[in-house]
Amino acid sequence: MNKTGLKDKLIAELVDQNYVHAYVLFYFGIKFYEYSEFTLEQVCKQRGLKVDQVVKELEAPTHLHEADLPLVSYPIDLIIEYLKHSHFLFIKHKLPYIARLVESFKAHHDDYQPVERDLKLVFPLFVEDFIEHIYEEEDTLFNFIIALERASKGSYLPGKLYYLLEKNSVQKFAIEHEAHDDEMEGIRKITKNYILSSNAPLHVKVIYNELKAFEKSLITHARIENEILFPKAMAIENKVRKAFFEKATLN
Structure with a gap:
C-alpha cells in the first residue's frame, strides 16, 4: 500500500484492515477508539507527529518469528x-x-x-x-x-x-x-x-x-x-x- 493511501485512510479503516495497526498507533499516543473518524494525516497534525514516520512504522514488519x-x-x-x-x-x-x-x-x-x-x-x-x-x-x-x-x-x-x-x-x-x-x-x-x-x-x-x-x-x-x-x-x-x-x- 502506498504512503498516500495510508495517510488518507480513517483510523477506523486502518485498524479494521489490520488490528496490529492499533498497537503501533497506541505507542504513538493515538488511541484508535478516540480518533476512529479522523484520517491518519489529520491525527498526526493534531498531535504534532510526523506522518511519514508513523506510516513507516505501520508498514514495518512487526513480528520476529521464533x-x-x-x-x-x-x-x-x-x-x-x-x-x-x-x-x-x-x-x-x-x-x-x-x-x-x-x-x-x-x-x-x-x-x-x-x-x-x-x-x-x-x-x-x-x-x-x-x-x-x-x-x-x-x-x-x-x-x-x-x-x-x-x-x-x-x-x-x-x-x-x-x-x-x-x-x-x-x-x-x-x-x-x-x-x-x-x-x-x-x-x-x-x-x-x-x-x-x-x-x-x-x-x-x-x-x-x-x-x-x-x-x-x-x-x-x-x-x-x-x-x-x-x-x-x-x-x-x-x-x-x-x-x-x-x-x-x-x-
Whole structure:
C-alpha cells in the first residue's frame, strides 16, 4: 500500500484492515477508539507527529518469528536471555496495551456486554498472576540454571552448590511449569475462543485478536521452554550432579 493511501485512510479503516495497526498507533499516543473518524494525516497534525514516520512504522514488519531463530543451537545462557527479553516485552509492552484496551472497552452491543463485564473483572487478575509467575520463574528457575551452567564450567562454591542441588531440580520446575501452560483458559471461555460475530464492533475485534495473538505467543514461549530450555538444563544438571557427588565421594 502506498504512503498516500495510508495517510488518507480513517483510523477506523486502518485498524479494521489490520488490528496490529492499533498497537503501533497506541505507542504513538493515538488511541484508535478516540480518533476512529479522523484520517491518519489529520491525527498526526493534531498531535504534532510526523506522518511519514508513523506510516513507516505501520508498514514495518512487526513480528520476529521464533521459528526463524536457531534457538535449539543456542547456548543455554543465550536462550535464557531470549526468554527474559520475551518476558520484558510481555510485561512492559503487550500486557499494558491489552489492559488499556480492556479498561476502555465499551461494547455498545448486546452480544458483548457480558464479555465487557467479565473481561474487566478477570483480565487484571490474570495480569497480576502472570507477572508474579514470570518474576518467580526468573528468580528461581533461571537463576538455578545459570548457577548450573557456571558450575559445569568449574565456577562454584561447594557449599552453595550442594544447597542448590538439594533444594532444586530442573525436573521439578518442569512439572510445575506444565501446570501454568494454559493460563488463558478462563479468558478463552469468556470470549468463546475469540469467535467474532459478523457485526462485532471494531473494539471487540481488536481485543479478541490481541488476546488470541498473546495466547499464541505464550504457547510458543512455553514450547521453547519445554522443548529446548528444560532438556538442555537437565543435561547440564545431570553432568553437574554426577561430577559434584563423585568428587565429594573421593574426598
